Amino acid sequence: MPNILEANALMLEPISSSEYCEIRQTSWAGRGMFAKTSIPASTTVLQSPGPIAYVILQPFRHEVCDWCFAYDNGKRWTISYDIQVKNSRRGVAWFCSDDCYEHWYGNLGELGIEAWIALDQTLASSRPARIKENAKPRPPLTARINNTIPVPRDIEAIWSACDTLASFITTARLAEQPTKAQRRLLREAHQSALSFIDEDDAFLLLAGVLSLERAGLFDEALSKPIPLTWQALLELQPSISEYLKNDSPITRHVAAVHLLLCILPLSLLPYCSAINALRLYTRDSCNSFGIRSQTHGSESEFLGYGVWPSASYFNHSCDPNLVKTSPGRAWIFETSREILPDEELRISYLGDLAPHEMDVEERRKQLKQTWGFDCDCPLCLAQLQVK
Numbered sequence: 001m002p003n004i005l006e007a008n009a010l011m012l013e014p015i016s017s018s019e020y021c022e023i024r025q026t027s028w029a030g031r032g033m034f035a036k037t038s039i040p041a042s043t044t045v046l047q048s049p050g051p052i053a054y055v056i057l058q059p060f061r062h063e064v065c066d067w068c069f070a071y072d073n074g075k076r077w078t079i080s081y082d083i084q085v086k087n088s089r090r091g092v093a094w095f096c097s098d099d100c101y102e103h104w105y106g107n108l109g110e111l112g113i114e115a116w117i118a119l120d121q122t123l124a125s126s127r128p129a130r131i132k133e134n135a136k137p138r139p140p141l142t143a144r145i146n147n148t149i150p151v152p153r154d155i156e157a158i159w160s161a162c163d164t165l166a167s168f169i170t171t172a173r174l175a176e177q178p179t180k181a182q183r184r185l186l187r188e189a190h191q192s193a194l195s196f197i198d199e200d201d202a203f204l205l206l207a208g209v210l211s212l213e214r215a216g217l218f219d220e221a222l223s224k225p226i227p228l229t230w231q232a233l234l235e236l237q238p239s240i241s242e243y244l245k246n247d248s249p250i251t252r253h254v255a256a257v258h259l260l261l262c263i264l265p266l267s268l269l270p271y272c273s274a275i276n277a278l279r280l281y282t283r284d285s286c287n288s289f290g291i292r293s294q295t296h297g298s299e300s301e302f303l304g305y306g307v308w309p310s311a312s313y314f315n316h317s318c319d320p321n322l323v324k325t326s327p328g329r330a331w332i333f334e335t336s337r338e339i340l341p342d343e344e345l346r347i348s349y350l351g352d353l354a355p356h357e358m359d360v361e362e363r364r365k366q367l368k369q370t371w372g373f374d375c376d377c378p379l380c381l382a383q384l385q386v387k
């Protein structure tokens with residue numbers, strides 16, 4: 001029986017490809033996307049329709065349309081999905097148009113809306129206490145793990161413990177008549193999860209759980225076929241490197257699993273397992289795309305992020321041959337010049353930064369900080385050799 005990290009590391013063979021490009025192995029950065037034929041400049045080589053999971057960062061939730069991600073310089077959208085709380089109405093999601101509202105509503109469905117409200121309510125009612133609590137200094141994760149930087153064995157132990165508590169919570173919630181001990185466990189797990197929760201991590205996991213529910217249950221050991229949506233996620237490269245740092249998000253991720261298990265509608269509980277959360281978070285960490293404001297010239301605002309699996313096979317180059325744009329929920333990749341057959345198609349991971357205005361050390365430092373890898377793109381390798 002593989003342990004939870006081994007199960008997470010299992011990557012499925014990618015099945016995605018398009019008319020112009022396909023996934024192949026590279027000698028320098030795992031898999032990459034390659035041109036099948038010559039491609040003229042300004043050709044759309046791939047469109048990735050919508051994220052498998054996404055989150056709008058908490059401070060921007062009134063300002064970013066929850067369906068098409070439209071953002072208008074900080075203006076609050078006036079169309080909202082409201083709930084009644086005591087004697088007043090409170091928005092839980094915001095939209096730029098009625099059309100977007102309808103799409104969001106239809107996509108989530110009754111069960112998704114119920115889950116969304118449950119999470120939003122829990123977070124809103126605990127926010128004042130959490131803000132107060134978070135102002136107090138806390139020991140970093142490393143202080144709890146033998147005063148050393150965590151190693152994979154620690155990560156394995158934490159996620160295994162998460163899995164064990166997740167099973168207890170699920171059993172307690174599904175019990176027709178929970179015992180006194182089960183009721184206490186639920187109270188304590190809920191309380192403890194709230195003290196470590198990060199709202200964005202929790203919403204990302206909820207989005208993943210809802211995607212998974214729509215795709216249908218599958219064999220967690222992957223010995224039986226799995227639904228396509230989740231297959232696409234499991235084809236992506238996972239990375240635990242974020243966990244192996246001082247400011248590791250692992251406690252927040254574990255808290256998100258436990259909190260959702262305490263509050264979600266019962267029929268969603270089977271989808272919110274520790275392994276599914278681990279799969280989502282470790283794939284998100286090196287494959288996510290930022291949801292940014294569309295600006296012309298000036299720096300864009302980082303509004304949120306999400307995972308678009310079919311778009312995640314383009315490696316980074318400091319001299320990219322593709323440009324990416326995101327009209328609405330989709331990502332579109334277009335050639336910036338003519339492409340030769342078998343040429344690798346690459347994008348820039350540097351966001352607003354212009355690679356040609358930076359020197360090689362600056363670019364590599366930036367990529368290492370943000371994405372955790374040493375850039376081995378042809379331009380960097382050539383410039384490093386000259387130095």
Ligand SMILES: C[S@@+](CC[C@H](N)C(=O)[O-])C[C@H]1O[C@@H](n2cnc3c(N)ncnc32)[C@H](O)[C@@H]1O
Nearest residue numbers: 029030031237286312313315316373375376377
């Ligand atoms: C979004 S994935 C790209 C697809 C990935 N190569 C795969 O096999 O699934 C990003 C990861 O690819 C690798 N990568 C992408 N561009 C790279 C580059 N310029 N130099 C080194 N590694 C790179 C890094 O491991 C990075 O975390």
